[in-house]
Amino acid sequence: YQTGPIIWGEPGTNGQHAFYQLIHQGTKMVPCDFIAPAITHNPLSDHHQKLLSNFFAQTEALAFGKSREVVEQEYRDQGKDPATLDYVVPFKVFEGNRPTNS
Numbered sequence: 001y002q003t004g005p006i007i008w009g010e011p012g013t014n015g016q017h018a019f020y021q022l023i024h025q026g027t028k029m030v031p032c033d034f035i036a037p038a039i040t041h042n043p044l045s046d047h048h049q050k051l052l053s054n055f056f057a058q059t060e061a062l063a064f065g066k067s068r069e070v071v072e073q074e075y076r077d078q079g080k081d082p083a084t085l086d087y088v089v090p091f092k093v094f095e096g097n098r099p100t101n102s
Contacts, residue, residue: 009035011051020058024094031099034059056102065096 010018023030036055040048071092075085 013051013054016054016058023098024062029098032062032101034100034102036102059100059102061094061096062098062100063096065094066092068093 008019009015023032034055036052068089071089072085075082075088
């Protein structure tokens with residue numbers, strides 16, 4: 001049984017390789033609150049905009065997932081070789097419906 005919340009965090013680029021994979025692909029659903037600052041206190045080029053883009057992309061992916069049809073359309077739109085599609089699909093398709101707040 002669950003006893004309490006888990007609280008941890010990292011910037012999107014670090015967290016992505018530490019625990020986002022668990023959130024996206026783990027066998028147990030992990031409801032999450034994603035928190036990001038609206039204004040950076042450490043401006044570095046467009047770094048903050050990139051982190052915010054990653055922030056919203058993570059929560060969108062968790063909510064909606066990605067179907068084979070979407071992957072195929074992305075392949076066509078990017079002009080990629082259709083012969084490689086079947087090799088890539090298993091790594092690009094995932095379910096959504098994983099609850100988050102952002």
